[in-house]
Amino acid sequence: MTKDKQGVSGVSPGPLVSRVPAPPADATIKNICCEYCPVACGYKAYLWPVGTEGGAKADENALSIDYPAFLQSGNWPSPTMFNTVTFEGKPHNVIVIPDGDSEVGNIGGTHSVRGGSIAQKLYNPQTPTADRLQMPLLRVRGTLQPISWDAATDIVAEVSKHVIENHGELAWGMKRYSYQFYENVYAVTKLALGAIGSPNHAPHHAPADGDDVPGLSDTGIDAFGSAYEDDREADVLFISGSDPYETKTVRFTTWMAVGGATMIYVDPRRTFSAAFAESRGGLHLQINPGTDTALYGAIARVILDNGWEDSEFIADYIASSGEVAAEGKWRRVQFGQSFDDFKSYITSEPAFALEEAARITGVPAEKITQTAELMTGGGAAERPKLSIRFEKGLYWSHNYENTAAIGNLGLVTGSIGSVGRSTSRLGGHQRGGQSGASYPLDKSPHEFEGHKVEMDQDRWVVQGNTRFMWAIGTNWIGASACSQQISDSLRQLIQETDPQVTTADTAVAIEQLKQRVDNGGMVFVHQEIYPNDTTEFADLVLPAAAWGEEDFARNSAERRLRIYEKISDPPGEARPDWKIVAEVAQKMGFDGFDWADSNEIFEEASERSRGGRRDYAALVEKARAEGKRGHDLLREFGTQGLQTPLTLEGGELVETPRLHADLKFKTDSGKANFVRADWSAVNARNEILGPEGDELWITNMRVNHYWNNLSDFTRRPYTFQRYPVNFIEINPQDAESKGIESGDMVSIDSNRVINQLGQQVTGGFTAVAYITDIVPPGLASAYFHFPRQPANSVVSADTSLQPLNLRYQFKLGRGKITRIGPTELAERMSFAPRNIV
Amino acid sequence: MKCSECGRIWHVGGDKCPTCTAFSEEYLREQASAAASEAEGPDSSGEVTAGRGFSRRDFLIGAVGGGAAASVAILVPVALTEWIDDDGGDGAPPDDGGSPAVVVATFRRTKIASLSDLTPGEPLDFEYPLEGQSNFVVKLGAPAHGGVGEEGDIVAFSYACTHMGCPLNGLYKDEHRILGPCSCHYTTFDLTRGGLVVLGQATENLPQITLALDGDDLYATGVMGLIFGYRDNLADGTPVEVTA
Ligand code: SF4
Numbered sequence A: 001m002t003k004d005k006q007g008v009s010g011v012s013p014g015p016l017v018s019r020v021p022a023p024p025a026d027a028t029i030k031n032i033c034c035e036y037c038p039v040a041c042g043y044k045a046y047l048w049p050v051g052t053e054g055g056a057k058a059d060e061n062a063l064s065i066d067y068p069a070f071l072q073s074g075n076w077p078s079p080t081m082f083n084t085v086t087f088e089g090k091p092h093n094v095i096v097i098p099d100g101d102s103e104v105g106n107i108g109g110t111h112s113v114r115g116g117s118i119a120q121k122l123y124n125p126q127t128p129t130a131d132r133l134q135m136p137l138l139r140v141r142g143t144l145q146p147i148s149w150d151a152a153t154d155i156v157a158e159v160s161k162h163v164i165e166n167h168g169e170l171a172w173g174m175k176r177y178s179y180q181f182y183e184n185v186y187a188v189t190k191l192a193l194g195a196i197g198s199p200n201h202a203p204h205h206a207p208a209d210g211d212d213v214p215g216l217s218d219t220g221i222d223a224f225g226s227a228y229e230d231d232r233e234a235d236v237l238f239i240s241g242s243d244p245y246e247t248k249t250v251r252f253t254t255w256m257a258v259g260g261a262t263m264i265y266v267d268p269r270r271t272f273s274a275a276f277a278e279s280r281g282g283l284h285l286q287i288n289p290g291t292d293t294a295l296y297g298a299i300a301r302v303i304l305d306n307g308w309e310d311s312e313f314i315a316d317y318i319a320s321s322g323e324v325a326a327e328g329k330w331r332r333v334q335f336g337q338s339f340d341d342f343k344s345y346i347t348s349e350p351a352f353a354l355e356e357a358a359r360i361t362g363v364p365a366e367k368i369t370q371t372a373e374l375m376t377g378g379g380a381a382e383r384p385k386l387s388i389r390f391e392k393g394l395y396w397s398h399n400y401e402n403t404a405a406i407g408n409l410g411l412v413t414g415s416i417g418s419v420g421r422s423t424s425r426l427g428g429h430q431r432g433g434q435s436g437a438s439y440p441l442d443k444s445p446h447e448f449e450g451h452k453v454e455m456d457q458d459r460w461v462v463q464g465n466t467r468f469m470w471a472i473g474t475n476w477i478g479a480s481a482c483s484q485q486i487s488d489s490l491r492q493l494i495q496e497t498d499p500q501v502t503t504a505d506t507a508v509a510i511e512q513l514k515q516r517v518d519n520g521g522m523v524f525v526h527q528e529i530y531p532n533d534t535t536e537f538a539d540l541v542l543p544a545a546a547w548g549e550e551d552f553a554r555n556s557a558e559r560r561l562r563i564y565e566k567i568s569d570p571p572g573e574a575r576p577d578w579k580i581v582a583e584v585a586q587k588m589g590f591d592g593f594d595w596a597d598s599n600e601i602f603e604e605a606s607e608r609s610r611g612g613r614r615d616y617a618a619l620v621e622k623a624r625a626e627g628k629r630g631h632d633l634l635r636e637f638g639t640q641g642l643q644t645p646l647t648l649e650g651g652e653l654v655e656t657p658r659l660h661a662d663l664k665f666k667t668d669s670g671k672a673n674f675v676r677a678d679w680s681a682v683n684a685r686n687e688i689l690g691p692e693g694d695e696l697w698i699t700n701m702r703v704n705h706y707w708n709n710l711s712d713f714t715r716r717p718y719t720f721q722r723y724p725v726n727f728i729e730i731n732p733q734d735a736e737s738k739g740i741e742s743g744d745m746v747s748i749d750s751n752r753v754i755n756q757l758g759q760q761v762t763g764g765f766t767a768v769a770y771i772t773d774i775v776p777p778g779l780a781s782a783y784f785h786f787p788r789q790p791a792n793s794v795v796s797a798d799t800s801l802q803p804l805n806l807r808y809q810f811k812l813g814r815g816k817i818t819r820i821g822p823t824e825l826a827e828r829m830s831f832a833p834r835n836i837v
Numbered sequence B: 001m002k003c004s005e006c007g008r009i010w011h012v013g014g015d016k017c018p019t020c021t022a023f024s025e026e027y028l029r030e031q032a033s034a035a036a037s038e039a040e041g042p043d044s045s046g047e048v049t050a051g052r053g054f055s056r057r058d059f060l061i062g063a064v065g066g067g068a069a070a071s072v073a074i075l076v077p078v079a080l081t082e083w084i085d086d087d088g089g090d091g092a093p094p095d096d097g098g099s100p101a102v103v104v105a106t107f108r109r110t111k112i113a114s115l116s117d118l119t120p121g122e123p124l125d126f127e128y129p130l131e132g133q134s135n136f137v138v139k140l141g142a143p144a145h146g147g148v149g150e151e152g153d154i155v156a157f158s159y160a161c162t163h164m165g166c167p168l169n170g171l172y173k174d175e176h177r178i179l180g181p182c183s184c185h186y187t188t189f190d191l192t193r194g195g196l197v198v199l200g201q202a203t204e205n206l207p208q209i210t211l212a213l214d215g216d217d218l219y220a221t222g223v224m225g226l227i228f229g230y231r232d233n234l235a236d237g238t239p240v241e242v243t244a
């Protein structure tokens, strides 16, 4: 008999681990939250030195459980919750586990697979995290080579100064996450928007800065005003363009599903959430892509025709046309509507008539009527408590009109400001966007009808106007529409424009990079935790330290502020973003960047939070009064944290469970207004963007197992086994006509992608076919941000189609699908249905 | 792993202690038991199962898209898992290409059912390896990872959802060969793919009970993965009575 020891090392950690040690009773316990979706579940980390372990009795282990743990005890560490890290310079075992004592958010320690496996995010050189970036790297003769931090920040500072002096601030760009921790976002924006003052600045998911839900904001409703409690207490939940089970899991399992609300779920895909809604007496409105404005207009029309609107609310809290005209914000003046204006538009637009809307949206007329009735009670004496929720399926389509249309539904039904009655986003990521300076809109080169709008950074790059670009915490290429145009432009401006760096001698390298800038090229700095598609174009790579590697703070989607404590040393020389930026800023000669630690930034940033939904200035004031640091006072509130905005009353902190409780709105008058959601503008765009002939709509989605660009998840064998390559859902009817079976590799191509300059170009990506009735015929759906297989390459990138607010229409790609051939994934991946209830 | 010399415990890397380089207690135990079973031969030891499809490839996660994610050993199970060449002499179908079988040395082989009692698509329940650890065996009607029998379609799994432990009894869906959705948070497991999560929140595949078939007798021989609630499948409980 031959022994095959190799077999053991080929074993994945997920399925085969059959032992997880208990943390000893004296383990160090830290407060942290999940890093991923906006629910921001509370977690505990148990750290103890390698070489010891706890016992099976509650008093022998720090989890305080008697093994075996009871079901639903919320304190059982599964194999993926365990890891080994270096902490304070010494090897430690660590269990990162949902907080079983939590009474908010993830009550009782519930969690999703994303957060539940987060211990595997921590750097451990024996795991696939071994390729974390650990030293600054400079591309010398085409190869990224380690250099020192001092040299790296010299290069960034010197080239930046040169670009700003010789080519102006607009040539200096920053592309960055908007979701990171307060301390990091504050520091990087203080430099980019404040000290440097460049409008060449955009978040990870859009080509321009600015509001993601401008139509809703123009109604006066805050996008994050609700509390999770409202999901549970609502009688009716109207959910549009978000799959809460797969993407906001605990909000679904612990709040929405538990409360027993009737769910009305709007999505072109028949997801698990859709099937769940129907199985519990709700509705799935399986809408045609790009037609939300017509659907919500039609629902409003049924409500108005029947007199089912909330007349009292409307009479008291909706602005008159005179009040709207007196508003300071031009968009509100231009598109805002009094109730009468709204009513006359809704009842006169032919697309909102029931039968026509049914034809446009694909939603049967009776379902539209039934929806209007469910949302309002259909004239019953007591109106049901309605909460309206939405996310990117809505606003990554027709941004302004769709977000206005859904805000209008909130107002016409009076769904705002009390328990169970609210209108808000579900959120895409956690809320860390505390900027350190205001966006310098006056410097933007882009306008709409004489009004400045935020600068389209991608267009500016493609036009060759950007000479220095600093991307922080994002895979820019995969995250942009028409991804291939961004990589083509980067290649041309960076790699095909001379000179290239030929030596790591810092002074020479700086001169060479300055010369390239003056030759019309670009210098590109990528700051990341792992290399990704975008890193291939970087001149300089800066290794970042992130979640769990520094004390940070952040808000959840219900504005719950918590501390995220350090539970591991960063790998190698990786540094938190704030520290990198502070060093560059100081070398550039700017004041106000000499922070000693992240807490100093947290305290400073509280000043700029004043008056907003994340106002935590009261916390810092109280901390100072008690002689404490801001982070330390926040730590005392554990994983429960505090719901912002905070105020101080008699020395005590007072939280705000929900916004608009006083029925005051974010307008000059304090009253809300309806907003014109113009169907004709949407319809014209659909005609430009829609599929023709044998093209399909190619939309994109998120999935339960993954979060965002997979930087963690490709390195997490347990979760990555689920979808080892990008996959595309294809309806059986479409698959049959092309001879495609589940497990086949397919190519999705389009020769009608509109690039950032309005030109027609080609694009495409591959994916493994997953044949399913989740998608209807004529629509296929791929994971939105898979490395190397960018679904966004078939999405048009011409923001002049939406000139009001420069957003990509990621949900509206199109292309043809061709079978490439069979793969072994047919045997390895599961193609079982994902929408069985 | 625990060091046989200095007592250090580690969970990553090989059989040797990262501190003093002595072998782990587990490794030494494994060596001893392997030597014993080699002396006796597979038939007499009764510890051999030929699980269909437990090829090394099945556990190479991320080999296609993962880049760095491929084939890195992270945690070595304490319950000894070892790969041997199989001669197919125990009533299971001959393995294609000599794919390795599994021996889980510390688990005790226990009869759980008779093949003739199995109705396709209908789970039969049993407890293993400890009392109260509730499992089922089912004939799926399609080849499955780790399946035994002529069609390689007989598999057994734990009933405890690896998300938060809710019982999955009664949730087998024969049409799709899935178990679930769990009534607590809706996790669904694919029984043809080693208990992989189709959709849901469990942070571990559903533990699969390794099986051996000897004539009409179906034996449980081990567990792949950690059963919900436990720190070790064989600790903190009473072993079930072994039936031959
Ligand atoms: S639901 Fe969201 S926040 Fe909670 S564990 Fe999952 S990914 Fe993390």
Ligand code: FES
Pocket: B161, B162, B163, B164, B165, B166, B182, B183, B184, B185, B186, B187, B200, B201, B202
């Ligand atoms: S316990 Fe089964 S899904 Fe949560």
